[in-house]
Amino acid sequence: MVQRQEDRHRRCERAMDRPAKRATSADVARVAGVSRTTVSFVLNDKPGQTIPEETRRRVLEAARSLEYHPHSSARALAAGRSEIVLLSVPDMPIGPGTSRFIEELAAALVEHGLTLVTHLSGARGRPLPDVCATVNASAVVGFESFDADTVRALYSAGAEFVFPSQMDDxxxxxxxxxxxxxxxxxxxxxxxxxxxxxxxxxxxxxxxxxxxxxxxxxxxxxxxxxxxxxxxxxxxxxxxxxxxxxxxxxxxxxxxxxxxxxxxxxxxxxxxxxxxxxxxxxxxxxxxxxxxxxxxxxxxxALHELSRRRAEVIVAGLTGREPSFTAEAISPQLVERSSA
Missing domain, CATH: 3.40.50.2300 (Response regulator)
Structure with missing residues (x-):
């Protein structure tokens, strides 16, 4: 009897050492007392569905209590595309200007429900189309235009929009x-x-x-x-x-x-x-x-404005609208100090 109690105690300790298992939509449905379909309708704000407010509240409270985070594949299935935008950064030093642009672009995309993932291109790095397929990116953007073969490979890898594909900056x-x-x-x-x-x-x-x-x-x-x-x-x-x-x-x-x-x-x-x-x-x-x-x-x-305009181009490309981007978005301004 004592030995069995000690064994149970050790199993409990091992379980406590392990991180909690990621909650699933089935867990949310069980806690809320609804079907998984209802959970999907509520969390994805599915249009055309009449969900009682009390049911919606239970689902949202269950999701919060379980710290439920939908898998990206599930969100992609619900939205028809993933939320990932892949930024290809060429093999160059990442200085303050480049870092600020990436930060501003990431913030601008968040406002549209999109997440920026960066890929550092290099001689020993994975090919960009492979990375695109791995992260299930809906859009791929770069600092320079991609050649025609790369554009074709990116679309074959699942990208819905590639920018800039043939842009002269x-x-x-x-x-x-x-x-x-x-x-x-x-x-x-x-x-x-x-x-x-x-x-x-x-x-x-x-x-x-x-x-x-x-x-x-x-x-x-x-x-x-x-x-x-x-x-x-x-x-x-x-x-x-x-x-x-x-x-x-x-x-x-x-x-x-x-x-x-x-x-x-x-x-x-x-x-x-x-x-x-x-x-x-x-x-x-x-x-x-x-x-x-x-x-x-x-x-x-104006990096903030440049990033906002770039994000709008990406959203336009993903939603089937004609994207437009002009050099005027950069809006260069002279800052006079003492060195010249």
């Missing part, structure tokens, strides 16, 4: 570079440099911005920009500064704020100061831009 990127160069030229700089990021994952975006800088120089009748590559190391940035000073550059358009702050550090290695010796302007207006020495002049854009 270079216009907005060039507009940012043009704004940088026009600001410096307007301040009297006639020899412009461009700080190109060394990371190849950023090269497409960086080259688009460089095209904008080059166009602004041509329109103003000044020489094309002097391009120097750098990473976020002081030594590399100092070498870029050496190239610019050797060619009488007086103003530099940096790919982004992080690159610009590296250039400021490289200038200090040469005993140079901004803007007296070399004016520097960045892009993104990251939180540390105002803390740079000196505070960084930069180009900002």
């Amino acid at each position: 270079s216009h907005s990127m060039r507009a940012i570079g043009r704004m940088q160069a026009e600001y410096l030229i307007g301040r009297g700089h006639r020899r412009i440099g461009y700080a190109m990021p060394a990371n190849r994952g950023l090269r497409t975006m960086a080259e688009d911005r460089l095209h904008g800088v080059t166009a602004a120089c041509a329109a103003a009748g000044v020489a094309p920009p002097v391009v120097a590559s750098t990473n976020l190391e002081v030594a590399a940035a100092a070498r870029a500064v050496t190239e610019w000073t050797a060619q009488s550059v007086t103003g530099v358009c940096a790919f982004n704020d992080e690159t610009a702050i590296a250039i400021l550090a490289g200038m200090r290695e040469h005993g140079l100061a901004a803007p007296a010796d070399l004016a520097v302007i960045g892009v993104d207006d990251v939180p540390t831009a105002r803390l740079a020495a000196p505070p960084l002049t930069t180009v900002s854009f």
